[in-house]
Amino acid sequence: MRRRRIRVRAWRRGMREMDILMGGFVDARVETLPAQALDELEALLDLPDAAVFRWLSGAEQAPAEHDTPILRQIIAFHQHDGPIH
DSSP, X not given: OHHHHHHHHHHOOSSHHHHHHHXXXXXHHGXXXXXXXXXXXXXXXXXXXXXXXXXXXXXXXXXXXXXXXXXXXXXXXXXXXXXXO
């Protein structure tokens, strides 16, 4: 139930770019995330889209209190060194 709620929240951010960034990550990884990561993810979903988008896009560094392992996982998930197939 918790994972399903997270999936819905990730895809209904309000900002289409955030839907894609958060929803894509959640769809791919939510089933394997441990409880601590789910806690961090839910806290991230509670934050304003504009701020999180700046962190995910690299426009700004996340403040220390939000620079969590899950944020770094989401950033890494969307970085690609080669072509995307």
